[in-house]
Amino acid sequence: MFTAFSIMGCSLELLKTCAQGIVTVCKTQDEIIRKKLISMRIKTGTQVLI
Structure with missing residues (x-):
């Protein structure tokens, strides 16, 4: 099962x-x-999908 997580301070390039x-x-x-x-x-605040 996948658990949601967050990364703070990450560049969108990553x-x-x-x-x-x-x-x-x-x-x-x-x-x-x-x-x-x-x-x-x-x-x-904008959500982006790469």
Whole structure:
């Protein structure tokens, strides 16, 4: 039986295909990346499926 678990402080780059996570913080000074995330409606609290 699978038991749910959480990982805190993990980069989205570390998620494997079909894994999901919740954005808790975005640490980028790159304005282009920030605007891309906003255009994709990705912000703190957003659940993502990779």
